[in-house]
Amino acid sequence: MFYPEPIERLIENLTRLPGIGRKTATRLAFFLLNTKDSYITELSRSLTDVKEKIRLCSVCFNITDSDPCAICRDERRDKSVVCVVEESSHMMVIESSNPGHLRYHVLHGVINPLEGIGPDEIRIKELQDRIVREGIREVIVATNPNIEGNTTAHYIGEILKHLDVTITRIASGIPVGGDIVYIDPLTIKSSMDNRKNL
Ligand SMILES: [Zn+2]
Structure with a gap:
């Protein structure tokens, strides 16, 4: 038995995370399904931000959102x-x-x-x-x-x-x-x- 396609796809994506099996992914998917819209918006924004705004410091190669990083400055x-x-x-x-x-x-x-x-x-x-x-x-x-x-x-x-x-x-x-x-x-x-x- 399969869940509706969007849920299946979410479960599938969650199982790609380290340490997450299908059982945990399913639990997380249903948590997300039942949670407030504001949390989903915030979660998806933080996922996008981490990819868009985080880079390596050109001096020390630490991960940072400003270059040079706060430690180098x-x-x-x-x-x-x-x-x-x-x-x-x-x-x-x-x-x-x-x-x-x-x-x-x-x-x-x-x-x-x-x-x-x-x-x-x-x-x-x-x-x-x-x-x-x-x-x-x-x-x-x-x-x-x-x-x-x-x-x-x-x-x-x-x-x-x-x-x-x-x-x-x-x-x-x-x-x-x-x-x-x-x-x-x-x-x-x-x-x-x-x-x-x-
Ligand atoms: Zn640095």
Whole structure:
């Protein structure tokens, strides 16, 4: 049994969203069918706006509705340091831990030879250009501490080593509030390697 065509089409479109199966899509479709017109208008406008108004900042490649983005326009931030992240969402997390201090550079991915993603597919060249252009003195590489993130960090270290810039890597180890008993050996090793003076 099928629903009327417009409902079927809505269900079909909703199932294309990540994590949405037909059952959830059907529930959402009927919610939308029964909701107020004003909400439908607002929802469809926000869907259109996100495609029309959101673009990448020409400086840091963060997603933004104004270019340069608000972070790049913020004169109070330290101009000599840039924190390199994989995605805009990672940038938001780091920013929330230390608001108003850092400038960022969003790579939009990591080097992953198995998936055919090389350095030219992510914003590494732009990072290199930016360091020279802006006279950046320190690059904090905050890619994830996994194989791809470490490979990318290593590559960035290699291509920047002829420049007069300090390259640092975020530490990885035992989470705050964690218990050593439950930590895997690789993480323990990493935290031992990254130990610091008391
Ligand atoms: Zn920006």
